[in-house]
Amino acid sequence: MVKEVALGIDIGGTTTTFGIVDHQGNILADSKIMTHAKEHVTRFLPRLYEALNTLINDCPSPILLKGAGIGAPNGNYLRGTVEKPANLRWGDETPLAELISKEFGVPTVLTNDANAAALGEMRYGATKGMKNFLMITLGTGLGSGLVVDGKLVYGHTGFAGELGHMNVKEEGREGPFGLKGSLEAYVSVTGIRRTVSKMLADSAADSQLRDISYNQLTGEMITDAALKGDKIALAAFDYTGQFLGKALATAILFLSPEAIVLFGGLANAKDLIFQPTLKHMDTYMHPVFKGSVKLMLSELQHKNAAVLGSAALIWEELDKRSA
Amino acid sequence: MVKEVALGIDIGGTTTTFGIVDHQGNILADSKIMTHAKEHVTRFLPRLYEALNTLINDCPSPILLKGAGIGAPNGNYLRGTVEKPANLRWGDETPLAELISKEFGVPTVLTNDANAAALGEMRYGATKGMKNFLMITLGTGLGSGLVVDGKLVYGHTGFAGELGHMNVKEEGREGPFGLKGSLEAYVSVTGIRRTVSKMLADSAADSQLRDISYNQLTGEMITDAALKGDKIALAAFDYTGQFLGKALATAILFLSPEAIVLFGGLANAKDLIFQPTLKHMDTYMHPVFKGSVKLMLSELQHKNAAVLGSAALIWEELDKRSA
Numbered sequence: 309m310v311k312e313v314a315l316g317i318d319i320g321g322t323t324t325t326f327g328i329v330d331h332q333g334n335i336l337a338d339s340k341i342m343t344h345a346k347e348h349v350t351r352f353l354p355r356l357y358e359a360l361n362t363l364i365n366d367c368p369s370p371i372l373l374k375g376a377g378i379g380a381p382n383g384n385y386l387r388g389t390v391e392k393p394a395n396l397r398w399g400d401e402t403p404l405a406e407l408i409s410k411e412f413g414v415p416t417v418l419t420n421d422a423n424a425a426a427l428g429e430m431r432y433g434a435t436k437g438m439k440n441f442l443m444i445t446l447g448t449g450l451g452s453g454l455v456v457d458g459k460l461v462y463g464h465t466g467f468a469g470e471l472g473h474m475n476v477k478e479e480g481r482e483g484p485f486g487l488k489g490s491l492e493a494y495v496s497v498t499g500i501r502r503t504v505s506k507m508l509a510d511s512a513a514d515s516q517l518r519d520i521s522y523n524q525l526t527g528e529m530i531t532d533a534a535l536k537g538d539k540i541a542l543a544a545f546d547y548t549g550q551f552l553g554k555a556l557a558t559a560i561l562f563l564s565p566e567a568i569v570l571f572g573g574l575a576n577a578k579d580l581i582f583q584p585t586l587k588h589m590d591t592y593m594h595p596v597f598k599g600s601v602k603l604m605l606s607e608l609q610h611k612n613a614a615v616l617g618s619a620a621l622i623w624e625e626l627d628k629r630s631a
Numbered sequence: 632m633v634k635e636v637a638l639g640i641d642i643g644g645t646t647t648t649f650g651i652v653d654h655q656g657n658i659l660a661d662s663k664i665m666t667h668a669k670e671h672v673t674r675f676l677p678r679l680y681e682a683l684n685t686l687i688n689d690c691p692s693p694i695l696l697k698g699a700g701i702g703a704p705n706g707n708y709l710r711g712t713v714e715k716p717a718n719l720r721w722g723d724e725t726p727l728a729e730l731i732s733k734e735f736g737v738p739t740v741l742t743n744d745a746n747a748a749a750l751g752e753m754r755y756g757a758t759k760g761m762k763n764f765l766m767i768t769l770g771t772g773l774g775s776g777l778v779v780d781g782k783l784v785y786g787h788t789g790f791a792g793e794l795g796h797m798n799v800k801e802e803g804r805e806g807p808f809g810l811k812g813s814l815e816a817y818v819s820v821t822g823i824r825r826t827v828s829k830m831l832a833d834s835a836a837d838s839q840l841r842d843i844s845y846n847q848l849t850g851e852m853i854t855d856a857a858l859k860g861d862k863i864a865l866a867a868f869d870y871t872g873q874f875l876g877k878a879l880a881t882a883i884l885f886l887s888p889e890a891i892v893l894f895g896g897l898a899n900a901k902d903l904i905f906q907p908t909l910k911h912m913d914t915y916m917h918p919v920f921k922g923s924v925k926l927m928l929s930e931l932q933h934k935n936a937a938v939l940g941s942a943a944l945i946w947e948e949l950d951k952r953s954a
Contacts, residue, residue, distance in 0.1 A: 463887025
């Protein structure tokens with residue numbers, strides 16, 4: 309029997325992953341290509357088309373392609389464009405949804421990776437059946453996807469839900485565009501690395517992290533040290549959780565979600581990040597919301613979440629059209 | 632000809648106003664009764680019913696009542712209840728929507744006053760035709776209503792959009808529930824009064840406000856002084872705008888609205904509050920949103936906004952049901 313499927317495509321700063329996904333979230337086949345920061349989009353696209361065509365042609369079972377979903381940095385859902393992505397030399401604007409749609413002859417929808425992750429979680433993960441929740445992705449930066457009344461929030465510009473840029477500290481750490489004290493400068497892999505650096509300066513405690521350079525330091529190394537009781541690493545997680553908890557208390561005032569889902573490398577540290585976050589969330593939470601919000605770990609952490617999320621994006625769209 | 636109308640009821644801390652409103656937002660008749668903080672709801676309601684029945688019976692033209700909308704402090708749309716209102720001795724929970732519905736035999740919907748104001752603005756005011764905007768009401772406290780994709784955001788609990796309680800200053804001014812540094816402790820009539828008090832202490836400048844006690848001081852007095860060039864009053868507006876501007880920059884990251892509408896006494900100070908707010912909003916705004924948001928004054932300032940908003944609530948509902 310021919311199976312109806314969607315292409316899920318996730319364009320990352322170093323890797324682009326893609327897969328063939330059915331309506332139930334089964335990945336029939338997947339693959340990836342490198343994304344080169346300096347490669348122009350006109351050279352990148354033919355490589356992507358070729359890899360996608362190979363994937364489709366080599367798919368083990370007979371399929372009918374119904375659509376494609378794309379998660380991309382600075383992806384604008386409303387316009388279908390990738391606009392000035394920070395880590396790619398793609399120029400001001402690439403009409404990627406239209407290009408992919410033409411190439412494969414199917415409806416194509418695009419958004420940013422955190423929004424795609426939120427939809428993936430809603431269809432296939434921890435927030436199945438929920439109408440109001442937030443997705444927070446903790447990677448190099450902090451991404452977020454807001455779901456209100458069962459739908460992603462895009463806002464007037466298509467760029468709603470950029471919580472990583474909210475100010476959490478007066479005259480705080482430097483970030484891009486001259487903005488200081490943004491959440492992601494504290495809460496992200498980069499953020500906790502900066503925090504370790506600060507703790508190494510402020511504290512006199514011994515630490516296995518004193519032997520690792522700033523650039524070599526990874527989230528896994530900090531987690532590993534914390535699990536062994538390293539004081540610097542533990543203090544760094546606590547400090548990270550303070551900022552995350554406070555920011556989430558604000559997010560709850562805005563949207564009163566049923567759950568907040570954490571995704572990405574830092575989220576794997578589980579209690580190390582969950583406990584201080586919950587504590588500070590509670591400190592700043594208005595009583596009317598107490599007990600109303602679950603803080604959860606993504607259920608797609610060890611699956612191909614990026615591909616599932618991108619595929620979920622187009623399935624949502626196709627379901628809406630046929631409703 | 633018999634006109635289809637709705638009851639709009641706004642329950643305030645000192646006054647309850649209500650009116651008969653047609654689909655186009657014409658107020659056919661309106662009236663009010665006092666709200667006594669210490670009066671129990673079982674005594675208040677018979678007075679309200681009587682006043683509403685008088686209004687309906689005395690209405691100059693023939694009408695057909697289609698529904699009732701209620702704006703009330705701590706009004707929960709999802710449950711139709713007023714829950715622990717701060718300034719009324721109503722107890723834990725009053726099922727007000729159900730009570731009014733039974734009394735008048737029409738569908739009745741309830742929400743808080745800021746949400747009702749947002750709907751009023753969307754149907755009859757400055758944001759006609761807009762799908763994404765925020766309403767900020769600056770009164771004794773700071774209320775807000777968030778409209779996403781043409782609908783009010785209620786969230787999982789029904790209490791979404793409580794921006795007045797967001798933390799804007801570490802170890803800042805005391806507020807209820809042990810929360811410190813909340814937005815409304817700075818941005819509201821109470822907030823600017825506190826700020827004047829601080830400025831009178833910090834500054835050595837002469838000011839006409841030095842002759843007025845804290846409790847006597849009103850928003851109008853501060854506006855009046857500022858318009859005459861009073862340095863303390865001007866500094867107080869600037870300080871207020873700093874906090875409002877920064878909070879709105881965060882709100883824009885969340886929801887990317889097309890407009891933010893200011894309503895209430897403080898908003899009437901116009902440039903005095905708009906200019907510092909815009910300046911600080913810009914300082915904290917991520918470039919992707921620059922130029923995308925209009926800061927507007929409510930167009931219902933001098934109309935019976937509370938009644939129009941409450942009526943808009945039920946018209947929205949009835950339109951949805953018949954759609």
